[in-house]
Amino acid sequence: MTADKTNLHRNSTMHILIRLFQLFCVFAFLIAFIFIMEVNAAEKTIPGDAIMESEFKKLSKKRKIEREFHLYAIDGYQKMADGEVIYIWGFTHAKGFADVGEIKTKEDRDSKLLPLKVPGDEIRLRSGKNYVIVLHNAGWYETEEHSGVNNASHTIHFHGLDLIPYVDGVPKLPYPAVFPGEVFRYLLTIPDDIEGSYMGHCHVDSTNHIMAGMYFPLIIEKKPNRIYGYKFDREYTIFFSEIDSQYMEMLRSLGHIRRALDWESDYFMINGRIFTDNLKNPLSTVNDPGTRIVAYDGETVLIRLMAIGYDHIYIWHPHGHHGLTIGKDGRKLKSPYEHDSLRIGSGERYDILYKIPEATSKRICLSCNIGPGISIAHDHNMKGMVSAGVYPHGAMTIFDIRSKHSKISE
Numbered sequence: 001m002t003a004d005k006t007n008l009h010r011n012s013t014m015h016i017l018i019r020l021f022q023l024f025c026v027f028a029f030l031i032a033f034i035f036i037m038e039v040n041a042a043e044k045t046i047p048g049d050a051i052m053e054s055e056f057k058k059l060s061k062k063r064k065i066e067r068e069f070h071l072y073a074i075d076g077y078q079k080m081a082d083g084e085v086i087y088i089w090g091f092t093h094a095k096g097f098a099d100v101g102e103i104k105t106k107e108d109r110d111s112k113l114l115p116l117k118v119p120g121d122e123i124r125l126r127s128g129k130n131y132v133i134v135l136h137n138a139g140w141y142e143t144e145e146h147s148g149v150n151n152a153s154h155t156i157h158f159h160g161l162d163l164i165p166y167v168d169g170v171p172k173l174p175y176p177a178v179f180p181g182e183v184f185r186y187l188l189t190i191p192d193d194i195e196g197s198y199m200g201h202c203h204v205d206s207t208n209h210i211m212a213g214m215y216f217p218l219i220i221e222k223k224p225n226r227i228y229g230y231k232f233d234r235e236y237t238i239f240f241s242e243i244d245s246q247y248m249e250m251l252r253s254l255g256h257i258r259r260a261l262d263w264e265s266d267y268f269m270i271n272g273r274i275f276t277d278n279l280k281n282p283l284s285t286v287n288d289p290g291t292r293i294v295a296y297d298g299e300t301v302l303i304r305l306m307a308i309g310y311d312h313i314y315i316w317h318p319h320g321h322h323g324l325t326i327g328k329d330g331r332k333l334k335s336p337y338e339h340d341s342l343r344i345g346s347g348e349r350y351d352i353l354y355k356i357p358e359a360t361s362k363r364i365c366l367s368c369n370i371g372p373g374i375s376i377a378h379d380h381n382m383k384g385m386v387s388a389g390v391y392p393h394g395a396m397t398i399f400d401i402r403s404k405h406s407k408i409s410e
Contacts, residue, residue, distance in 0.1 A: 066129040076116035089212035091120035103138035120216030139180035153177035157203035196330035275396035318377035327351035
């Protein structure tokens with residue numbers, strides 16, 4: 001009798017345990033189902049090349065991915081130094097290029113991402129390293145609000161890098177462009193012998209998307225303060241570009257561009273800014289730390305010169321300085337050459353060294369440019385010196401040479 005009670009107790013306990021296990025399984029299934037639904041409701045990742053994905057997973061496990069950058073394609077506004085507020089597209093990011101997930105509202109955009117600007121912020125890579133650059137299409141919130149249209153797709157083309165079609169950013173060759181709510185991972189291995197100045201831009205409907213602002217500088221270096229075997233003390237990126245404010249308003253209000261070949265740019269910019277004769281204007285090129293070229297006597301300065309746009313040919317001309325062009329389009333020149341003016345078209349990049357003379361150097365003549373002082377640097381195609389019909393409000397900045405003795409006090 002006692003044995004029967006013991007067996008009954010054991011069976012009852014086992015039955016309870018089985019029921020608890022079944023309830024746990026049901027609960028776990030529900031949690032997993034909810035999680036899957038949440039994932040499916042979030043951004044959709046476009047599958048890439050299976051072999052590349054597999055190889056990068058192996059690299060990731062070995063901790064051989066140097067860094068991951070998350071770029072968000074989105075729309076917004078940029079205020080110019082003349083007070084004009086222009087509708088733009090572009091690539092932005094969260095702090096540290098972190099992944100902040102899907103952007104679903106304007107409030108998400110404004111709270112999670114840095115303010116949009118053109119060009120987008122520089123991405124800097126190192127030779128011989130592996131990187132992942134993730135494109136999130138966050139949508140057109142301003143256009144959708146004014147026209148009801150929010151269906152633009154985007155890609156990233158790494159201009160100047162010799163890449164396989166999988167990561168070249170040309171839509172449908174072989175992968176589709178990235179639509180709102182979608183994500184694509186660009187897997188990049190930078191060869192050991194590659195360095196120099198490049199750019200990234202959207203390659204969907206290239207004329208319109210580039211003119212709308214979808215581009216950014218891309219720098220590849222082997223060692224800091226070195227390029228092609230040359231040493232330099234400091235560097236600046238000078239990125240020429242243009243925009244048609246009336247066409248951008250058409251894009252915002254209608255959701256599309258009519259007659260894409262009729263762009264008539266009215267703003268010509270350096271690093272997304274224009275010069276203004278009000279030198280105290282904080283939005284002017286002269287007050288932008290990345291655009292006002294500051295150097296000290298005796299230093300060597302590297303200028304990474306870039307241009308992108310529709311049909312304007314820029315002519316870089318810094319007054320009082322001759323530069324030594326040592327590289328073009330990410331390749332070292334076998335025969336460097338000096339110049340005081342350099343013509344540059346859309347998509348081109350030049351690497352130029354400027355040797356600032358010592359203030360104590362013997363002057364060749366009384367009026368020769370030696371020692372501290374300020375001179376202008378500008379587009380010598382004079383159309384580029386005008387913005388919104390006003391001169392001088394275009395692509396111009398300042399070459400600011402200071403005494404090396406003033407470094408200590410700054």
